[in-house]
Amino acid sequence: MTEMSSLELLITAVIAMVALATVFGLILGYAAVSFKVEGNPLAEQIDALLPQTQCGNCGYPGCKPYAQAIVDGEEINKCPPGGQATIDALASLLDVPAPELDAEHGEEAEVKSVAYIREDECIGCTKCIQACPVDAILGAAKLMHTVIVDECTGCDLCVEPCPVDCIDMLAVPATLADWHWQAPLTPAQHFASDNSDANLIATDRSLDHSKDRVA
Amino acid sequence: MALGRSSSPHAHGPRSTQWVMQQVLVATVPGLIVLTSFFGIGTLLNILIASVTALTCEAAVLKLRSRPIGFYLRDYSALVTAVLLGLALPPLAPWWLAVTGTAFAIIIAKHLYGGMGYNPFNPAMIGYVVLLISFPLQMSAWVAPAGLLVDGAPALAPDFISSLQIVFTGNPIDGFTAATPLDAFKHNSGLQVDQFYQQTPQFSQGRWAGFGWEWVNIAFLLGGIYLLARKVFTWHAPVGMLAGLSVMALFNYDGGSSASNGSIIFHLLSGATMFGAFFIVTDPVTSTASNRGRLIYGALIGVIVFLIRSWGNYPDALAFAVLLMNFAAPFIDYYTPPRTYGHGKSGTIIHRSKED
Amino acid sequence: MSKTWDIPGGIHPAENKQLSLGGPIRAVPLPPTLILPLSQHIGAPATPVVGIGDKVLKGQMIAAAKGFVSAPVHAPSSGVISAIEERAVPHSSGMQAPCIVIATDGDDSWIEHSGSANYREKPADELIAMIRDAGITGLGGAGFPSAVKLQPRQTITTLIINATECEPYITADDQLIRQRAADILIGIDILAHILGDPERVLIGIEDNKPEAQQALASVLADKPVTEGSPAIEVVEFPTKYPSGGEKQLIQILTGEEVPSGKLPADLGIVCQNIGTSHAIYRAICHGEPLISRVTTVTGKACDKPGNFDVLIGTPVEHLLTEAEFDDTCCSSLVMGGPMMGFTLPNQTVPIIKSSNCLLATTAEESPAPPPAQACIRCGHCAEVCPANLLPQQLYWHAQSKNYERLEAHHLADCIECGACSYVCPSSIPLVQYYRAAKGEIRLIGEEKRQSDRARIRFEHHQARIEQEEKEKAAKREARKLAAEAAKAKREAEAKTAANSEGTPESTTHNTSAGSAANDTGEFDIIQAALARVAANKASPQDQRKRFERAIETTAARLAKTEQVLEELSKDDSSELNKEQLAHIDQQRATVEQARLRHQEAKNKLAALDAEQPTAQKAPSETPAASSDDKSLDRAATAIARAQKNAAEQALMSPQQKLKKQRDALEKRLSKSQIRLTQAESDGSEQIEAFANAVATLNEKLKAADIELAGFNQNSGPAKVQENHREENS
Numbered sequence A: 001m002t003e004m005s006s007l008e009l010l011i012t013a014v015i016a017m018v019a020l021a022t023v024f025g026l027i028l029g030y031a032a033v034s035f036k037v038e039g040n041p042l043a044e045q046i047d048a049l050l051p052q053t054q055c056g057n058c059g060y061p062g063c064k065p066y067a068q069a070i071v072d073g074e075e076i077n078k079c080p081p082g083g084q085a086t087i088d089a090l091a092s093l094l095d096v097p098a099p100e101l102d103a104e105h106g107e108e109a110e111v112k113s114v115a116y117i118r119e120d121e122c123i124g125c126t127k128c129i130q131a132c133p134v135d136a137i138l139g140a141a142k143l144m145h146t147v148i149v150d151e152c153t154g155c156d157l158c159v160e161p162c163p164v165d166c167i168d169m170l171a172v173p174a175t176l177a178d179w180h181w182q183a184p185l186t187p188a189q190h191f192a193s194d195n196s197d198a199n200l201i202a203t204d205r206s207l208d209h210s211k212d213r214v215a
Numbered sequence B: 001m002a003l004g005r006s007s008s009p010h011a012h013g014p015r016s017t018q019w020v021m022q023q024v025l026v027a028t029v030p031g032l033i034v035l036t037s038f039f040g041i042g043t044l045l046n047i048l049i050a051s052v053t054a055l056t057c058e059a060a061v062l063k064l065r066s067r068p069i070g071f072y073l074r075d076y077s078a079l080v081t082a083v084l085l086g087l088a089l090p091p092l093a094p095w096w097l098a099v100t101g102t103a104f105a106i107i108i109a110k111h112l113y114g115g116m117g118y119n120p121f122n123p124a125m126i127g128y129v130v131l132l133i134s135f136p137l138q139m140s141a142w143v144a145p146a147g148l149l150v151d152g153a154p155a156l157a158p159d160f161i162s163s164l165q166i167v168f169t170g171n172p173i174d175g176f177t178a179a180t181p182l183d184a185f186k187h188n189s190g191l192q193v194d195q196f197y198q199q200t201p202q203f204s205q206g207r208w209a210g211f212g213w214e215w216v217n218i219a220f221l222l223g224g225i226y227l228l229a230r231k232v233f234t235w236h237a238p239v240g241m242l243a244g245l246s247v248m249a250l251f252n253y254d255g256g257s258s259a260s261n262g263s264i265i266f267h268l269l270s271g272a273t274m275f276g277a278f279f280i281v282t283d284p285v286t287s288t289a290s291n292r293g294r295l296i297y298g299a300l301i302g303v304i305v306f307l308i309r310s311w312g313n314y315p316d317a318l319a320f321a322v323l324l325m326n327f328a329a330p331f332i333d334y335y336t337p338p339r340t341y342g343h344g345k346s347g348t349i350i351h352r353s354k355e356d
Numbered sequence C: 001m002s003k004t005w006d007i008p009g010g011i012h013p014a015e016n017k018q019l020s021l022g023g024p025i026r027a028v029p030l031p032p033t034l035i036l037p038l039s040q041h042i043g044a045p046a047t048p049v050v051g052i053g054d055k056v057l058k059g060q061m062i063a064a065a066k067g068f069v070s071a072p073v074h075a076p077s078s079g080v081i082s083a084i085e086e087r088a089v090p091h092s093s094g095m096q097a098p099c100i101v102i103a104t105d106g107d108d109s110w111i112e113h114s115g116s117a118n119y120r121e122k123p124a125d126e127l128i129a130m131i132r133d134a135g136i137t138g139l140g141g142a143g144f145p146s147a148v149k150l151q152p153r154q155t156i157t158t159l160i161i162n163a164t165e166c167e168p169y170i171t172a173d174d175q176l177i178r179q180r181a182a183d184i185l186i187g188i189d190i191l192a193h194i195l196g197d198p199e200r201v202l203i204g205i206e207d208n209k210p211e212a213q214q215a216l217a218s219v220l221a222d223k224p225v226t227e228g229s230p231a232i233e234v235v236e237f238p239t240k241y242p243s244g245g246e247k248q249l250i251q252i253l254t255g256e257e258v259p260s261g262k263l264p265a266d267l268g269i270v271c272q273n274i275g276t277s278h279a280i281y282r283a284i285c286h287g288e289p290l291i292s293r294v295t296t297v298t299g300k301a302c303d304k305p306g307n308f309d310v311l312i313g314t315p316v317e318h319l320l321t322e323a324e325f326d327d328t329c330c331s332s333l334v335m336g337g338p339m340m341g342f343t344l345p346n347q348t349v350p351i352i353k354s355s356n357c358l359l360a361t362t363a364e365e366s367p368a369p370p371p372a373q374a375c376i377r378c379g380h381c382a383e384v385c386p387a388n389l390l391p392q393q394l395y396w397h398a399q400s401k402n403y404e405r406l407e408a409h410h411l412a413d414c415i416e417c418g419a420c421s422y423v424c425p426s427s428i429p430l431v432q433y434y435r436a437a438k439g440e441i442r443l444i445g446e447e448k449r450q451s452d453r454a455r456i457r458f459e460h461h462q463a464r465i466e467q468e469e470k471e472k473a474a475k476r477e478a479r480k481l482a483a484e485a486a487k488a489k490r491e492a493e494a495k496t497a498a499n500s501e502g503t504p505e506s507t508t509h510n511t512s513a514g515s516a517a518n519d520t521g522e523f524d525i526i527q528a529a530l531a532r533v534a535a536n537k538a539s540p541q542d543q544r545k546r547f548e549r550a551i552e553t554t555a556a557r558l559a560k561t562e563q564v565l566e567e568l569s570k571d572d573s574s575e576l577n578k579e580q581l582a583h584i585d586q587q588r589a590t591v592e593q594a595r596l597r598h599q600e601a602k603n604k605l606a607a608l609d610a611e612q613p614t615a616q617k618a619p620s621e622t623p624a625a626s627s628d629d630k631s632l633d634r635a636a637t638a639i640a641r642a643q644k645n646a647a648e649q650a651l652m653s654p655q656q657k658l659k660k661q662r663d664a665l666e667k668r669l670s671k672s673q674i675r676l677t678q679a680e681s682d683g684s685e686q687i688e689a690f691a692n693a694v695a696t697l698n699e700k701l702k703a704a705d706i707e708l709a710g711f712n713q714n715s716g717p718a719k720v721q722e723n724h725r726e727e728n729s
Helices: A004-034 A042-048 A063-071 A083-094 A127-131 A186-191 A202-214 B017-027 B029-039 B042-064 B068-072 B077-088 B095-113 B123-134 B136-140 B160-169 B181-186 B193-200 B213-229 B236-251 B264-269 B273-280 B291-311 B318-335 B347-356 C125-132 C172-192 C211-222 C246-254 C274-284 C316-322 C380-384 C389-397 C403-410 C419-423 C430-502 C502-507 C512-572 C579-617 C623-651 C655-684 C685-711 C716-728
Strands: A111-117 A167-171 C032-037 C061-064 C079-088 C096-104 C158-162 C200-204 C234-235 C269-273 C292-298 C305-311 C330-335 C357-362
Touching: A004 B273, A042 A063, A042 A186, A063 B236, A063 C079, A063 C274, A063 C430, A111 C419, A167 B042, A186 C079, B017 B029, B017 B077, B017 B213, B017 B273, B017 C172, B029 B042, B029 B077, B029 B213, B042 B068, B042 B077, B042 B095, B042 B160, B068 C655, B077 C419, B095 B123, B095 B347, B095 C716, B123 B136, B123 B318, B136 B181, B136 C032, B181 B213, B181 C419, B213 C403, B236 B264, B236 B273, B236 C292, B264 B273, B273 B291, B273 B318, B291 B318, B347 C655, C061 C096, C061 C716, C125 C172, C158 C172, C158 C246, C172 C200, C172 C211, C172 C292, C172 C305, C200 C211, C200 C246, C211 C234, C234 C246, C269 C380, C274 C292, C292 C316, C380 C419, C389 C403, C512 C579
Parallel strands: C158 C200, C158 C269, C200 C234, C292 C357
Antiparallel strands: A111 A167, C032 C096, C079 C096, C292 C305, C330 C357
């Protein structure tokens, strides 16, 4: 009798398990189909966050290859033109802690700069035109070249090939139109002392740290 | 001429954080007077010890954090924490109770979370809960209110000298204690409320909700009304809490049977109800941001206070209720943003970002 | 009396309006110079239509509107254009912007102009064009071109005239109404006519201006009711800041809210400032463009504050003198009111179309804000926010730069009225945080747009390169094919020729030779294909051979030139004339070049060797793919080089970095010197360019040297300290 009941118990348990599995499986399956998040493939999302300077500082021939490499497990801190902002954005997209910019690949520029050709010195060799990844240089052989400033990403790939060294990277001057107020110092930053052993509290530390980055 | 460059506005109103904190301190005075008149100088001693500890700890931590000490001490926030904790502790508690609680409140609950404005939990209540859990015996020994007739003899508050001895040398307090009304009510077994009230001196000599305690609550209510009148905070959180508590009491009173959980008036005027409603729940740092949120926040505190008072292990529950809702405050904020000018419905923050 | 609604929030700061209400509007003497910024309005800056030295008359247009949302600029007085240059302008940034500067001649002689009072007979379009040509922009502070606002696509049912003037201190509109109510009402009637006579015309005014209300009411009472004109109603409501904001005023007068991201016109409402309606009256009825306005000059640092009828472009300095401004006790100079105005960097900036107030305060009047304390989330800010935002949440997210959350909290709906900062007990500059965050969000959007465009251009570039490679490969293929075919043909011909020689009957068979050639046609193609395959297979070896040959020849040439050089320098050590020197130089250059060529050839060989295994592995790959591979390889080597450089740089101290840069410069210099000598010897046209390049490189090198020297002088720790000091300041 007891044996029978234990067998019964077993069967009941198995049936219950199977039933539960079926029900939850159906629910999950339904959810997967009906709540599916339509979105870009990850590489495209990453590519959208990269600055598109196509400068190759990261070690990949352009932003898209780097985006693909990130998907394949590459570090996200190899983009100097994007700087910390891009790293933070990538980190939040990929849900990983944001690392510091890897100095191996260069430093974040303080101000955006664009290429400028000293036109009277240009000999029309077209070398810079070939180097420009975004076709932002106009010109023809033996004729003067010039940069379309609005399209220049400031990657400085054109500086090196110039045989007469007539390309300068000039900082884009600030205008009234793109000026905006800077955030004031936070109370903590206001009082953060210069001897930075005031790192008892995590937030104090990170503030000092952000201050370093600003400076 | 050097002209400063700053962002507008270039005018500033008269209020400062110091002013807000001072108002809170002023508003505790009626409560403090009534507490002292019923329970002796124990509360004053508590506040004194807590204040000294708080200022010392605050200064020490500020020094460690390399912050200007004078500037931050002058905002009175440490003092407010100390006074609130001092008021909440049982009078004539041993001195180290106030010291431990305050130090914990200031160092751990406040500064380790980043200092004023950054603490997610009410420091005074953290200090209180730490003490309640660590030293339940000392925390539940309340002096009998002066004038309460126990077995025909009026209870006397200990005089100044014996108070000092109790607090600082550890003399036993036993001769002076009595159960608080909440405690007494919790241990009511089998009596109808009417009968119980008649048989228990705390209630039979009281007017509405227990001898002494009802006046303490009324005094804190007065302080709260003062703060409301000075517009230090809005009515939402305290009214929410009192309403939450009242509604729960109303539905669970069941006409005063032996299983009753107490009347509305009993709940409103006993324990830390009014103190909590106007001095703890209204702490802006740890509560919700919007008025709607504060109403909900307060109401839920009221409900939790009632739940713990009625079915929990502790006679009063303000500290637990407040801390639990501190947890929930960001969550409530999420769902209760006000409706912005020019926007249809307020929705939640999540849905807003999806909308856009 | 119309019903009014209340707005949420709001504050009651000290009004201080009596200060400047002491007397009537005063005239200002003609300043010696007038500075007219090209951008005094929202929208595209105007384009100058005059040149330096031109003589202009009062009211003459000196800069034309550019685009739809823009406004022209007129000369406020007669004189000579003395400069068109960057000058300090009234803007929060304290930056400079292009301005036209007029040196006035004192005649103040008008250009020919005329207006007419019977505007009701003119079509709206014509009146709008007149308003636009008069350069009229909103005079309330924002400076939006008025003509644009008067061309809504929607039907307008309500015209609201903003006479609120809710900011403390400012009384310009108040005084204007008191003195020129009749003109203003005509201006309002013009607006009503342009907008097709809306059902309601409301003048919104706060209850702290009873005199102004009285003035309006008495003119309205006297005014004969003209046919077709709508009734104008003056609506009074309680004083509260910021009820003068456009959105707030609409809410007060109609109870409706302008939906976020939409315009009042979407509700059938147009809102104009009362000062603007006066300017419109002057433009339509007198033909005068907007060249002057009423500005309040006030604050306790002025001994005689008041309202002034001031020409646009008058330097602030000049105007302040009129108000007997005391330089010594002034702590801050604000253009606009104390709540939304901005501080001026100095007193040379001009009054512009939107300057309604100049506020010079003393230190006790507006003390410097105390250092901000931590936010205690007291919620006072939310209590006073007229847009029902949660300012402290915005502050929190602005601090952590959480822009997504900021947008979810409707940061964009913040009107920056400053009420939250005003009441904040911790005196946190909340509005500055919002402005910074708004600017940052705008910037991020801009960068996103730019990077998207760069991405598209890059993709097009890549596609084009690929296409070109393919085409090149195809051409190469075709050429090779042709060559093979030709070769085969030649061989075939040779064969047939030999055959015909060998065989006696062949001479007579021209036709047979022809047919043979025909036969070989097909054969040729097959042969060529085979040859191509063979060539493909053999090509690495071929290339190798070619490179080896190149190395040999270059080596030989190198040896030869070196020898020549040596000889030259040997035998002429005593008496070198110029020619010989040049010769030696040339030889040296040749040697250098030969060395380079040699090196290049070697490199290529090495690259080939490296490549060969892969090439052998996949001999059947299409030419296009292999060329792709090659370009990828090239990219890879370039990248490897860049990476190595970067890695080295990262490891180096700044000093080393400088040194490295200097070395690189030196290398480049020597390279370009070689090129120069080469060019000189060739007599090339590009000598000048090369010479230039050498000169600039020389300069750069010098600069680097100097920097390096400076660096070496400063010992390491000193430098570090210096950095630190900079950081602190």
